[in-house]
Amino acid sequence: MRSDRVVFVHGAGTYGAAAWPRQHGMALEFDCLFVRRHGFDPVAAPLPTNFAADQRIVEEALGQGGHLVAASQGAVSAMMLAVERPELVRSLVLAEPACLSLTAELPATAAHRARVEPLFARAADLTDEDFNREFARAVFASEPRPLSTAEDRDRARRLRLQAPPWTAPLAIVPGVPTLVLTGGWEPLYEEVAEYLAGTGAVHHVVGGGHRPQDTDEGDAVLRGFIRGHAAAGSESGR
Known part of the structure; x- marks a missing residue:
């Protein structure tokens, strides 16, 4: 079968x-x-x-x-x-x-966009570590763990390179x-x-x-x- x-x-x-x-x-x-x-x-x-x-x-x-x-x-x-x-x-x-x-126009999504859209707009001017830190503060209201491994650094790079999902x-x-x-x-x-x-x-x-x-x-x-x-x-x- x-x-x-x-x-x-x-x-x-x-x-x-x-x-x-x-x-x-x-x-x-x-x-x-x-x-x-x-x-x-x-x-x-x-x-x-x-x-x-x-x-x-x-x-x-x-x-x-x-x-x-x-x-x-x-x-x-x-x-x-x-x-x-x-x-x-x-x-x-x-x-x-x-x-x-x-x-995109509903309340929770609109509020999320208001928090992180300015960060995505500056992504090209930030280091991976800076973007990762600001993203964690904006989305989770917390500090990210240090980028201590190659895997951590790759994950931070991908995060900075991602396109906003609403696009x-x-x-x-x-x-x-x-x-x-x-x-x-x-x-x-x-x-x-x-x-x-x-x-x-x-x-x-x-x-x-x-x-x-x-x-x-x-x-x-x-x-x-x-x-x-x-x-x-x-x-x-x-």
Whole structure:
């Protein structure tokens, strides 16, 4: 029997399989691929955000079709593909999606933009360390940990090079079965989730901060959602 493909798209921190520790075991049940987005490489230097390149990476990994699971900023390219090629996407799971183009004028997103948009405007004039520090103060009201490892420094460089999520070319929602998981800790992500729920998505608040997929409930809901749509696809001959 053919195993459905499941493609996992990481956010702005860890990448590839390392970004999905609770979902590794799904490879026993599905054909799982853990992609690396554009500019995320263990050897090459970080690169600026390229939404179109990310979409191509996701589409290539999806092949003839399957299920998409995406977190935070990775949700942008996953949704872009689901909007453009809905026939390829059997189900879509979004964990704390940073799809701020959809909610750019809503209160929580507008407040977030007011805090960080001036910082993004100055990004080219700041060092990676300075940008990282100011971003942590603006978003988390805290001081970041020191950039003591090469991995820390690469992460700070990627943060400075990222494009603001609200600039992504995403204005409509996908016409595919969609599950949104949130941690219930940040109004910004709850606002995006509520927007998507208003268009037909299923929304579960499962805790876990910005990584709801790592909670027992989040992992169980994620797996159950994909299993349900994999079974429905098999019954319909998809």
